Amino acid sequence: MKDEWWKDFFGGLIVDFWRAAIPDEVTRAEAGFLVRALGLAPGSRVLDVPCGAGRLAIELAARGGAVTGVDISPEFLEVARSTARERGVDVEWRQSDMRDLPWTSEFDAAFCGGSSFGFFDDPGNAAFLAAVSRTLRPGGRFFADFKAAESxxxxxxxxxxxxxxxxxxxxxxxxxxxxxxxxxxxxxxxxxxxxxxxxVTRIYTTREILRMLSEAGFADFETFGSLEGEPFRLGSPNLLVVCRNR
Structure with missing residues (x-):
């Protein structure tokens, strides 16, 4: 039987914890990185999956993006909708499994933040990357933040x-x-x-991650160890990957 821990993980006090764990200035810095790395302009169509409580989706919408956020957690999405209303920004929210992305060639860019990769078995993780690739237009850019084995x-x-x-x-x-x-x-x-x-999270090496991205339809990989563009090294806190949809 598959371990589907993620179905009921993102609710209760964990929602409050994740909201408290990341200061607003970090969200602004991450959004600035995404604007630069993904080449976003006002009106760019952007997919945030999974979006959690919507902190990055809302920040990018406030900067002029046309953002869609997808998450499986109704509690996260309730917080996201409330926060978006408070800030006066429009974001399209969708509750679903992060592999269930119904769009084809709709988005200019997509991102997977919060080290949210590896929730499934190998076929499930590959299915997620392939689903993201399908949503992107040819040449669309994708960013993901991985907890690689080297991290x-x-x-x-x-x-x-x-x-x-x-x-x-x-x-x-x-x-x-x-x-x-x-x-x-x-x-x-x-x-x-x-x-x-x-x-339970599947941990991949950098080589495995880049191979999976390539098999899903991505190319032209750039890897970083920080938002400041430092090279990824053994022990870097996260593996940041920016790539292009073929």
């Missing part, structure tokens, strides 16, 4: 803890080398309320 393993910690305001976050991680997966159990606590969430 995770040199910095691996079995336990991580942090406090954000009134939220306490604890993570216990286990890497399965034979399967190439990271199993993480998260405990999020606010006062007397505590929730436990489990996630």
């Amino acid at each position: 995770i393993l040199p910095n691996f910690r079995e336990r991580r803890e942090m406090t954000l305001g009134d939220l306490r976050f604890e993570a216990t991680n286990r890497y399965e080398s034979a399967a190439g997966t990271m199993e993480s159990v998260y405990v999020i606590t606010r006062g007397d309320r505590s929730e436990t969430k489990r996630a």
Whole structure:
């Protein structure tokens, strides 16, 4: 049986935690990077998948983009719609599995942020990349933020803890080398309320990621280790990839 942990993971206190974890200035910096890396102009059609609470979709819409956000979580999308209304921007929101993208050659650019790749088995992850490629016009650009093996393993910690305001976050991680997966159990606590969430993410090497992107229809890869354009190296926090749809 397939492990479909992601179906009910993104709800409850985890929604509040992710909203609190990323400051507004980081969102603005990431949006600026996307504008430059994807060559966005006012009116560019942009797909954000999965969009979570919509922080980047909303910021790009505020800068003139015609943005569509896709996410499986109704709680995330409820927050996204509310925030978009507060900021007075229009974003098209769609609730669905991130592999279920009904558009063909509709978008000028797409992105997958928040290290949101690897939620499925190998065929499922390949299906996601192929679905994104189908949504893009020829020459459309794609950005993704990956937790590559070269990022995770040199910095691996079995336990991580942090406090954000009134939220306490604890993570216990286990890497399965034979399967190439990271199993993480998260405990999020606010006062007397505590929730436990489990996630299993497929971890790929940079070479595997670039091969999968190529097989999905992408080319002309640029890799970075930071938003400032630093080269990706062993131990870089994330692998940032910008590429073009063939």
